[in-house]
Amino acid sequence: MGQGLDVMGLASHGAQVLITEMVTGGWQLLREKVARFFRKDGQETSSRQLEMLDEIERGLPEASEEDREEVQERLVRQLAAYLDRFPEMADELRALLPSQDETREAPAPTVAAYNNTNSQVLQSLGDIDAGDGGINYGVPPRRGER
Numbered sequence: 127m128g129q130g131l132d133v134m135g136l137a138s139h140g141a142q143v144l145i146t147e148m149v150t151g152g153w154q155l156l157r158e159k160v161a162r163f164f165r166k167d168g169q170e171t172s173s174r175q176l177e178m179l180d181e182i183e184r185g186l187p188e189a190s191e192e193d194r195e196e197v198q199e200r201l202v203r204q205l206a207a208y209l210d211r212f213p214e215m216a217d218e219l220r221a222l223l224p225s226q227d228e229t230r231e232a233p234a235p236t237v238a239a240y241n242n243t244n245s246q247v248l249q250s251l252g253d254i255d256a257g258d259g260g261i262n263y264g265v266p267p268r269r270g271e272r
Contacts, residue, residue, distance in 0.1 A: 131216050133209045134202070141201035143223045145194060148183040159222040166212045175204075 144160070147153045160179065164172040182197055189197065209216055 131209070131213055133206050133213075133216075136216060136219060137202045137205035137209060140205045140219055140223055141198050144179070144201055145186070145198050148179075148186050149194075153179075153183045156222070163215060163218055163222060164208070166215055167208070 144153075144156070147156045157176065157179075161172060161176055164175045167175065182201075186194065186197070205219070209219070
């Protein structure tokens with residue numbers, strides 16, 4: 127093992143990121159990078175690893191919180207064992223994961239409602255900026271209010 131390598135900490139962070147990406151739909155974007163990461167084990171083992179991860183990804187949406195925690199613990203053990211065998215891959219794992227300090231910022235919610243006659247627009251999060259014209263609910267503005 128490399129000097130100063132926190133295998134369990136890195137494996138835990140890696141598993142957490144994999145689970146998050148699987149749940150939020152980012153797994154397919156990360157999948158190819160993970161395939162390259164597991165290449166040290168050889169093509170056959172790497173393919174089996176990816177098949178297992180794909181199976182996990184398919185089952186996560188219906189999984190209970192307890193099942194997700196169990197899957198994450200399995201992934202931590204899997205990544206830790208891999209890093210124990212191939213400590214030189216630690217830098218590559220770090221490179222494919224966002225740093226632990228980074229927070230994944232969600233994009234600001236937006237609402238676009240054009241030409242909606244006789245309909246309502248609901249927004250459940252954030253503020254509404256009606257611009258200069260304000261919101262018109264089908265009633266013409268009063269005289270002098272423009």
